[in-house]
Amino acid sequence: MSDPTLLVLSSLAGGDKHGYAMMEDIERFAGVRLGPGTLYGAITRLEQRGWIRPVNSKDRRQPYTITGAGREHLHDQLASLGRVVRTGLRRLENA
Amino acid sequence: MKRIVRLVAWLYPSSWRKRYGTEFDALVEDTTLTVRDSFDVFWGALKMQMTTWNFGRITLSCAVAGMLVAAAVSFALPAHYLSQATLIVTPADESTRGLPNNLMERSIFNREVLASLIQAHNLYPRERTRAPLDVVIDKMKSNIQVVSILPASPGNGGTLTFTIRFEYPDRYVAQQINEELLTRLIEGNLHAQPDSHWTFYVPTNPSLPAWPVAPNRTRFAAVGLFAGLLAGLTLAGVAKSRSSTTV
Numbered sequence: 563m564s565d566p567t568l569l570v571l572s573s574l575a576g577g578d579k580h581g582y583a584m585m586e587d588i589e590r591f592a593g594v595r596l597g598p599g600t601l602y603g604a605i606t607r608l609e610q611r612g613w614i615r616p617v618n619s620k621d622r623r624q625p626y627t628i629t630g631a632g633r634e635h636l637h638d639q640l641a642s643l644g645r646v647v648r649t650g651l652r653r654l655e656n657a
Numbered sequence: 658m659k660r661i662v663r664l665v666a667w668l669y670p671s672s673w674r675k676r677y678g679t680e681f682d683a684l685v686e687d688t689t690l691t692v693r694d695s696f697d698v699f700w701g702a703l704k705m706q707m708t709t710w711n712f713g714r715i716t717l718s719c720a721v722a723g724m725l726v727a728a729a730v731s732f733a734l735p736a737h738y739l740s741q742a743t744l745i746v747t748p749a750d751e752s753t754r755g756l757p758n759n760l761m762e763r764s765i766f767n768r769e770v771l772a773s774l775i776q777a778h779n780l781y782p783r784e785r786t787r788a789p790l791d792v793v794i795d796k797m798k799s800n801i802q803v804v805s806i807l808p809a810s811p812g813n814g815g816t817l818t819f820t821i822r823f824e825y826p827d828r829y830v831a832q833q834i835n836e837e838l839l840t841r842l843i844e845g846n847l848h849a850q851p852d853s854h855w856t857f858y859v860p861t862n863p864s865l866p867a868w869p870v871a872p873n874r875t876r877f878a879a880v881g882l883f884a885g886l887l888a889g890l891t892l893a894g895v896a897k898s899r900s901s902t903t904v
Contacts, residue, residue: 581684597694598662598684599701602677606705623687624680 566596566604567613568643571628571636574614580623581605608632658690665695668702670709707896715896716889723885724878731877736869738828740835743806743861744842746817761803764845765821765838771797774837778830800824801838821863828866835863 573579573587581601589595596604605626608614613632617625628636662685666674674681688694707715764770771794775781781793800823807818821839825831843857 581680582687585684585688597697597701598681598688598690599694599698601684602681603701603704606673606677622679622683624683 566600567608568636568639569594569596570601570604570608571613571632572640574626574628575633575636578617578625578627580619580621580625582623584626611635658692658695659685661695662690662698665698665702668699669705672709673705707892712893715893716886719889719892720882720885723888724882727877727881727884728874730881731872731874734872735826737824737826737871738831738866738868739822739824739870740828740831740863740866741861742821742835742839742859742863744819744821744839745858745860746819747856747858748815749855760842760846764842765801765803766798768794770841774834778834780825780830780834823863824870828869832863832865839863 569588569592570584572591573584576587579587581598585596585598585601605614609616609626611631612629613635614626614628617627619625663682666678666681666685669677768791772790775785775790775793775797781796784793784796802820802822802824804820804822805817806820807813807816821835821842823831823835823838825834839859846855846857
């Protein structure tokens with residue numbers, strides 16, 4: 563799985579994080595290292611969709627939090643992905 | 658590497674930099690960056706530009722870029738100049754019609770004549786290093802045009818009017834060779850018919866062309882503009898569909 567928006571949402575589902583913390587977290591749980599351009603492309607799109615929002619901070623490192631709509635979207639996407647994974651595994655076993 | 662990535666980050670739209678610039682800079686500060694990251698930022702900036710630009714701006718920018726590239730290409734191509742001369746041939750009496758048989762072939766398009774001109778004036782030096790003389794002669798033939806602009810008729814006493822043109826990358830050489838071609842045409846007639854029945858008159862001497870005839874820079878720019886416009890429309894369409902489908 564390498565969709566940066568799903569990776570960012572999955573990372574933020576575990577708690578608020580700033581860009582660098584997201585990069586580290588994603589690399590840890592997905593084994594994917596997002597470049598700064600890819601990460602901020604995803605952050606920009608997710609914020610425009612209202613699926614994440616910035617958290618008040620005085621630090622230059624801006625933390626983000628996942629919104630209710632973001633959780634819902636992530637849940638739908640992962641459920642859909644889960645169905646694909648289960649089907650694929652079942653078919654592999656039966657092959 | 659951080660310095661390069663910061664420089665590349667200036668390619669992001671100003672509105673984006675205003676909103677995310679500080680935190681992006683903090684991320685760059687914290688991260689150990691690689692060359693791959695600088696390309697990642699470059700690609701990210703490009704995509705962000707595409708999403709923030711509107712349909713018209715993308716189309717217009719591509720059209721202008723296409724026109725500029727085509728214009729630059731047209732300036733990079735070697736120019737060709739066309740020297741022209743007008744020749745009027747009048748028969749001595751009404752009974753004489755037309756020029757001696759094969760006069761043009763013998764005096765202008767003759768391979769020996771052209772070979773001697775090529776060697777005497779060192780014409781087509783680059784082509785001669787790459788191709789045999791026969792091929793270069795054919796090229797020279799294609800650069801010569803003899804056009805009848807006023808055919809003989811009973812009304813004008815059988816007078817023929819021609820334009821003789823020669824095209825070459827050097828305008829002075831184009832004029833000089835055109836003069837030679839004209840001279841050879843007249844002399845060729847005298848040799849063929851010592852008691853010549855024709856009077857040759859040159860109302861317009863071979864011109865020294867001021868502007869190149871090729872490449873046609875206006876046409877190049879117009880084609881570039883049109884191609885850029887098409888590419889811009891396609892790109893704007895792709896950007897629009899991507900922004901509406903991408904999460």
